[in-house]
Structures are given as structure tokens and as C-alpha cells.
Amino acid sequence: MQPAIAIRSIPSGPVPDRRGAGNNVVRVSNACSSCGLGAVCLPCGVGNEHIEAIEQLVYQRKRVKRGEFLYRSGDRFHALYTFRTGFFKSYMTSEDGRTHVTGFQMPGEILGLDGIEDERHSQDVVALEDAEVCVIEYAQLAQLSAKVPDLQRHLHRMMSREIVRDHGLMLLLGTMRADGRVAAFLLNLSQRFAARGYSASEFNLRMTREEIGSYLGLKLETVSRVLSRFQERGLIYAQNRAIRLLDLGKLKAETFDA
Amino acid sequence: MQPAIAIRSIPSGPVPDRRGAGNNVVRVSNACSSCGLGAVCLPCGVGNEHIEAIEQLVYQRKRVKRGEFLYRSGDRFHALYTFRTGFFKSYMTSEDGRTHVTGFQMPGEILGLDGIEDERHSQDVVALEDAEVCVIEYAQLAQLSAKVPDLQRHLHRMMSREIVRDHGLMLLLGTMRADGRVAAFLLNLSQRFAARGYSASEFNLRMTREEIGSYLGLKLETVSRVLSRFQERGLIYAQNRAIRLLDLGKLKAETFDA
DNA sequence: CGACCTTTTGAACGTATTCAACCGATGTGG
DNA sequence: CCACATCGGTTGAATACGTTCAAAAGGTCG
Numbered sequence: 031m032q033p034a035i036a037i038r039s040i041p042s043g044p045v046p047d048r049r050g051a052g053n054n055v056v057r058v059s060n061a062c063s064s065c066g067l068g069a070v071c072l073p074c075g076v077g078n079e080h081i082e083a084i085e086q087l088v089y090q091r092k093r094v095k096r097g098e099f100l101y102r103s104g105d106r107f108h109a110l111y112t113f114r115t116g117f118f119k120s121y122m123t124s125e126d127g128r129t130h131v132t133g134f135q136m137p138g139e140i141l142g143l144d145g146i147e148d149e150r151h152s153q154d155v156v157a158l159e160d161a162e163v164c165v166i167e168y169a170q171l172a173q174l175s176a177k178v179p180d181l182q183r184h185l186h187r188m189m190s191r192e193i194v195r196d197h198g199l200m201l202l203l204g205t206m207r208a209d210g211r212v213a214a215f216l217l218n219l220s221q222r223f224a225a226r227g228y229s230a231s232e233f234n235l236r237m238t239r240e241e242i243g244s245y246l247g248l249k250l251e252t253v254s255r256v257l258s259r260f261q262e263r264g265l266i267y268a269q270n271r272a273i274r275l276l277d278l279g280k281l282k283a284e285t286f287d288a
Numbered sequence: 289m290q291p292a293i294a295i296r297s298i299p300s301g302p303v304p305d306r307r308g309a310g311n312n313v314v315r316v317s318n319a320c321s322s323c324g325l326g327a328v329c330l331p332c333g334v335g336n337e338h339i340e341a342i343e344q345l346v347y348q349r350k351r352v353k354r355g356e357f358l359y360r361s362g363d364r365f366h367a368l369y370t371f372r373t374g375f376f377k378s379y380m381t382s383e384d385g386r387t388h389v390t391g392f393q394m395p396g397e398i399l400g401l402d403g404i405e406d407e408r409h410s411q412d413v414v415a416l417e418d419a420e421v422c423v424i425e426y427a428q429l430a431q432l433s434a435k436v437p438d439l440q441r442h443l444h445r446m447m448s449r450e451i452v453r454d455h456g457l458m459l460l461l462g463t464m465r466a467d468g469r470v471a472a473f474l475l476n477l478s479q480r481f482a483a484r485g486y487s488a489s490e491f492n493l494r495m496t497r498e499e500i501g502s503y504l505g506l507k508l509e510t511v512s513r514v515l516s517r518f519q520e521r522g523l524i525y526a527q528n529r530a531i532r533l534l535d536l537g538k539l540k541a542e543t544f545d546a
Numbered sequence: 547c548g549a550c551c552t553t554t555t556g557a558a559c560g561t562a563t564t565c566a567a568c569c570g571a572t573g574t575g576g
Numbered sequence: 577c578c579a580c581a582t583c584g585g586t587t588g589a590a591t592a593c594g595t596t597c598a599a600a601a602g603g604t605c606g
Contacts, residue, residue: 122459126544130459144455146448153455172441176434183430189447190404196454197402197411201380201388203461204505208562238584247462249563254586270571270585286384466594496552507595512554528553528603552603557596564591572583 062088070138070225071112072166075187076180083174084181090165100141100155100163107145109165113137116161117236120144120153121244131245133195134158134237136222140188142168158236203247206285211246212256213284216266220275231278235271260284320346328396328483329370330424333445334438341432342439348423358399358413358421365403367423371395374419375494378402378411379502389503391453392416392495394480398446400426416494461505464543469504470514471542474524478533489536493529518542 062073062085073084094100100111103123118135132153135141145151146168175182202214224230235242239257240250248256260266265281267274275281320331320343331342352358358369361381376393390411393399403409404426433440460472482488493500497515498508506514518524523539525532533539 122455124459124463128459128463128545130462132455132458143448144452146444147452148445152452172437172444176437176440179430179434182434185444186404186430186447187406189444189451190401193447193450193454194402194405194410196451196458197380197390200390200454200457200461201382201386203458204388204502205382205386239586240584244462250585251564251587252562254584255562258586287386497554498552508553509555509596510594512552513594516554547606549606550604552601554599554601556598558598559596560593561595562591562593565589567586567588569586570584572581574579574581576577576579 065114067114067138067226072140072184072188075184076178080178080180083178087166087170087174088164089167089170092163092165094157094161094163096157096160098157100157100161101145101151102154103151105145105151107142107149107151107168109167110140110142110171111163111165112140113161113163115159116157116163117159118155118161119158119237119241120155122153129244130247131237131241134219134241134245137226140192143189143192158241208246208248208252208256209259210285210287211248212242212253212260213265213281215242215246216273216275217278217281217285220278231275233273235273323372325372325396325484330398330442330446333442334436338436338438341436345424345428345432346422347425347428350421350423352415352419352421354415354418356415358415358419359403359409360412361409363403363409365400365407365409365426367425368398368400368429369421369423370398371419371421373417374415374421375417376413376419377416377495377499378413380411387502388505389495389499391457392477392499392503395484398450401447401450416499466504466506466510466514467517468543468545469506470500470511470518471523471539473500473504474531474533475536475539475543477531478536489533491531493531 062071063081065071072088073081076084092100094113094116100118113135114137116137118141119131120133120135120141121129121131123129135155141155142151144153171181171185175185202211206214219233219235220230223233237245238250239253242248243250243253246253257266257268260281261268263280265275265277265284267276320329321339323329330346331339334342350358352374358376371393372395374395376399377389378391378393378399379387379389381387393413399413400409402411429439429443433443460469464472477491477493478488481491495503496508497511500506501508501511504511515524515526518539519526521538523533523535523542525534
């Protein structure tokens with residue numbers, strides 16, 4: 031048995047302004063410019079001269095506690111969401127009740143795109159960690175993006191990114207063995223933590239083995255076994271939710287055909 | 289051995305205007321209004337008063353012969369595509385050379401959305417059947433959709449639909465057994481043929497067992513075996529590319545947990 | 547008409563799943 | 577504060593499913 035390690039939990043993001051508070055709707059007027067997520071969030075790629083306009087879009091903040099839903103399948107679509115702090119998972123349920131986790135979302139990533147098609151959401155989105163969510167009314171976003179080409183472009187890009195991401199996941203689900211899937215999953219998390227300024231090699235998982243398995247098309251026991259195997263081989267150190275990546279090269283190699 | 293059946297191949301769509309021909313660029317000005325794909329294509333959902341504007345977008349037609357690429361991974365993105373006749377497959381290739389078919393496209397469906405993100409296409413798209421493609425310059429589409437809210441809405445909807453479609457496929461790849469996958473695949477094709485006015489129960493596959501397998505995350509032998517099994521049980525009749533669905537109910541039942 | 551590609555089918559194999567037991571951490575109520 | 581219940585995670589053994597390897601037949605296209 032290896033010694034336990036202490037991995038600091040990811041610190042909370044900056045606390046937003048609370049001026050002009052309504053009842054349960056808190057206005058956060060110039061939030062975006064002080065948010066620190068600029069590089070990964072909506073304003074990214076939009077010129078500074080339009081930041082103000084974007085800030086007007088995010089007219090409402092919402093707190094979603096761990097275990098609560100941001101939205102549910104069948105809910106009427108009216109807004110897109112991003113968030114400063116917290117962690118979400120999204121999942122689909124089929125007619126006959128099978129469920130599949132479609133993604134885990136980190137601060138700055140967009141949620142709600144599944145609802146545009148037919149004005150109803152087709153997934154459930156639940157917080158795995160308390161979250162501060164920025165609500166972007168779709169009607170307003172559409173209106174503004176018609177006036178600000180950069181914003182339109184950015185919105186399209188985000189949707190396209192989601193499509194490309196999904197294709198990547200399909201490739202993983204369609205062609206990789208269990209070891210490759212888990213390795214790819216860990217490397218993906220690592221990269222996304224790094225993009226947010228956290229350690230690329232040490233982090234805490236926010237989800238259970240079962241949720242990982244659902245995401246990767248594996249059973250929870252298989253995920254557990256693969257993690258144990260990686261640990262035996264010295265590729266990672268895993269203690270429950272705490273993960274330390276010890277050999278990124280070998281982990282990457284696992285994603286090749288193996 | 290059952291007797292061979294003759295399945296009519298899907299008739300070609302209407303032949304577009306060719307007035308105002310350039311060199312290899314053929315202008316097809318009021319193509320959309322006479323195309324017959326309205327219900328499934330770009331103009332769908334956009335008021336008649338704007339049809340003309342949309343027709344201006346499709347300023348170029350392109351012929352892509354069977355086996356030729358519409359675009360390739362890495363190609364610079366500049367346009368979205370739809371088509372009146374033909375059949376395409378799209379696929380991704382990973383760093384280490386594994387490939388995965390991400391979709392089979394029928395007339396009226398949109399191609400190219402994967403390229404918006406970083407101005408490069410991330411997939412290869414190849415014709416499985418000679419095709420007449422409508423090229424929609426992205427810059428123009430973006431410009432027009434800023435002026436025509438219905439068009440903007442419709443564009444967003446198409447991207448969202450692609451996202452939702454991909455999630456459905458992920459669910460299939462992540463949770464279904466071989467029989468369920470193949471059944472779901474056949475039913476999906478059936479539905480899409482029906483939406484285009486063709487028989488829902490009799491059609492010719494345009495793709496090989498290997499391509500089906502790549503799409504479904506199975507090997508070609510497995511696809512072949514499942515089809516044989518379905519045939520023995522009287523769910524379908526399959527003779528090479530010709531498919532006849534004999535029991536939609538039982539086929540649907542295959543997609544439930546089995 | 548001939549070469550090549552696609553499809554089918556069989557048999558052996560390997561990988562992930564299933565079922566089950568156990569452990570440890572977390573949280574609740576007495 | 578401790579006892580207990582619950583949940584999440586690990587591990588083992590047997591099983592089931594899809595893959596791999598191989599051979600042969602049937603189609604298709606130049």
C-alpha cells in the first residue's frame with residue numbers, strides 16, 4: 031500500500047459582483063471582464079470593444095448545489111449556460127431507460143446547446159459540485175450575435191467545437207479498448223485542468239467510477255480494474271477520487287491502438 | 289435460400305437549373321424553391337419571403353463522383369454543404385491511424401459543420417454515390433443570417449441537431465449490444481428514407497459491412513452475423529446491399545436493452 | 547471474362563461483463 | 577460521540593460476447 035497523498039481541491043473562482051440584486055435573480059453586470067475565465071469562456075475571441083455587450087447578456091446568476099439539476103430532459107429551452115465555479119455532468123436517457131453520460135463540464139464550458147433544436151432539452155445536467163452559473167438568455171444572445179460578428183462567429187465556433195468533441199468521443203467509444211479509453215479520459219481531464227491554471231498531473235475526480243464508466247462505455251468494475259492496472263505499472267497514482275498522473279508519455283501510449 | 293428480390297434503387301432527385309453556367313462553377317440561382325427537399329433541407333423553417341435570399345447563398349454547385357472526397361481532414365474551411373442527390377459518409381482518423389465513420393449523409397443533410405471551430409475540417413467526407421452538392425459559402429451565410437432571424441435560428445437548429453444526433457450515437461455506442469446497434473441503424477436509415485419519400489421498409493444500403501461496422505463500433509463479421517441472425521428470425525430480408533425490413537416491431541424491440 | 551472486393555460462415559480466442567464478497571469512507575441518528 | 581447504515585470502490589471467478597483468423601463463395605467493375 032502506498033502512502034496517502036493530499037491533493038488540494040481546486041480553488042474556487044473569483045467571487046462575482048452582487049450589486050443590483052433582485053430577489054433570487056442576482057445581476058452581475060460587469061462580471062465577465064473580472065472573471066478570469068476569459069481564455070476559455072464566451073468572451074474569448076470577442077474584441078474588447080464588445081465585452082460590455084456580452085456582459086449585458088449574462089443578466090442572471092444562479093446557484094446550483096451538488097446533486098441539483100441545471101436542467102432536465104424535456105425542459106423548455108430558453109437559455110445557454112456557462113459557469114465560474116462548480117462541475118457538471120450531462121447525460122442522456124433512452125426510451126427504455128438506459129443512461130449514458132455525454133460529458134463532464136468544467137468552468138467556462140457551455141451547457142444547453144442540446145436544447146436549441148426543438149426548444150426542449152434532450153439531456154439532464156446535474157451539478158457534481160456546487161456551481162455558480164451564468165445564464166445567457168438565448169433570445170438576447172441571438173439578437174446580439176446578429177449585431178456583433180465576432181460574437182456570432184464565436185457562438186458558431188462553440189457549437190462546432192461541441193460537434194468535433196462528440197466525434198472524438200465517438201471515435202473513442204467505437205475503436206478503443208478499455209485501457210485506451212481510461213487513459214484518454216485522464217489525459218483529457220488533465221489538459222482541461224491545465225487550461226484553467228490547475229495542475230495537469232494532480233487532481234481530484236468529481237465523479238464516481240460508475241459515471242466514468244457510463245461516459246466511456248464501460249462498467250464501473252472495469253474502470254476500477256484499469257486504474258489499478260495503471261497504478262501497478264506506475265503510470266498513475268490513484269486513491270479514490272485523488273489522481274496523480276506519473277507518466278504522461280506512457281499514458282499517451284495507452285491511447286494508441288492498445 | 290430465399291429467392292432474390294429486386295429492390296428499385298432510389299430515384300435521382302430533381303435536376304436543377306443550369307442557367308448562367310460559369311466554367312466549372314455552375315450557378316443555380318432559384319434552385320431551392322424547385323428542389324423538393326424543402327422539408328429536410330436548409331430552407332425548411334425559413335419563411336417564404338426569405339427563400340430568395342437563401343437561394344442566393346447557394347451560388348455554386350459541385351459534382352462529386354463516387355469515391356471522391358467532398359473535403360478532407362485538414363482542408364481549410366470555407367463553406368457548408370448540402371446536396372440534392374448522392375450519398376456520403378464522413379469519418380475521422382485518429383493520430384495513430386484508427387478510423388471511425390461518424391455518419392452517413394442523405395440528400396438535404398448538412399455537411400461541413402466540423403470545420404467552423406478552427407477553420408480546418410476535422411473529418412474526411414467521401415461520396416458513396418455520385419452527388420450534386422450545393423456549396424454554401426460560410427461568410428455569406430453568416431452575413432445573411434445576421435439579417436434574417438429565421439435563417440439564424442435555422443442554422444443554430446441544424447448545429448444543435450447535429451449535437452443531439454451525436455449524443456444519440458454515443459448512447460448507442462456506449463450502451464447497446466451488437467444486435468441493438470444494427471437494429472437501431474436499420475431503423476434510422478428506414479426513417480430517413482421515409483422522410484425523403486422513399487420506402488421505409490425496402491432500400492439499398494450504400495455502404496459496406498465494414499463501413500457499417502466502423503459506424504457502429506463493430507467488426508464487419510459481426511455486422512454480417514447480426515444481419516444473418518435477423519434474417520433467420522424473420523426480422524429482415526438481406527441480400528447483399530438490398531434490405532427489406534419485415535418486422536419493424538421486433539426490430540424496434542431489439543433496440544431495447546437486448 | 548477475369549481480378550478484386552465484399553460477404554458469409556466456422557472455430558478458437560480474448561476482453562469486458564456479471565455476480566459476488568469485502569473493505570473503507572461518509573453520513574445519520576440514538 | 578459512537579453504532580450503524582449506506583455508498584463508493586476494489587478484487588476474484590465464471591461467463592458471455594464480440595473479435596480474430598481463416599477459408600470459400602458470390603458480386604461487381606473495368
